[in-house]
Amino acid sequence: MFATLDTINVLEHAEKLGKYISQSDIAHYYQECKNKLQQDKEIQTRIQEFQKLKEHYEEVQRFGKYHPNYSEVSTKVRVLKRELDLNETIANFKKAEKELEMLLNEISGIVAHSVSSSIKVPTGNPFFDNRSCSGGCGSGGSCGCK
Structure with missing residues (x-):
């Protein structure tokens, strides 16, 4: 790749955009939640316990109900998963992670569509996106897509 003035310009703008994102309130809140999660020894122990139990579950799943x-x-995995999901620190982290993901998805959509409106931008799982479809959903346009 040859470095042209345009390429260098785009890279500088991308670097600035990255700095703006990392300095945003959403990114700060995400980092704060991540740090709280990492520093909580009890939660980290429970997460490690869940990971070991999940490995055992996957081994049991090979044989299914005959194991x-x-x-x-199966019950232990579901109970521990539910316990972890209801933990306030983990719930806050997941919420902050989702908000940051939505911000990044929105920014990538804006950047892509500023180049061309026909660029498809993956925004994660469309089932959970609370936006209307942007095309290609296969519903025949009943969702309002084009």
Whole structure:
């Protein structure tokens, strides 16, 4: 790739945009939640416990309901997952992570569509996106897409 003045200009703007994003309130809140999560020893222990249990669950899943510990392990995994999901620190982290992801998706959409309106930008799982479809959903336009 040859470095042209345009290329250098674009890279400088991209670097500035990255700095703006990392200095945003959303990014600061995400970092704060991430630090709280990483520093909470009890939660980290529970997460490690869940990861070990999940590995055991995957091993049990190979045999399905025919494994002697199938229902016990399945129940333990669901209970511990629910416990972790209801933890306030983890819930705050997941919320902050989702907000940052939405910001980055929105920015990538703006950048892509400033180049061309026909550029498709993946925004994650469209089932969970609370925006209207931007095309290609296969519903025949009933969702309002073009």
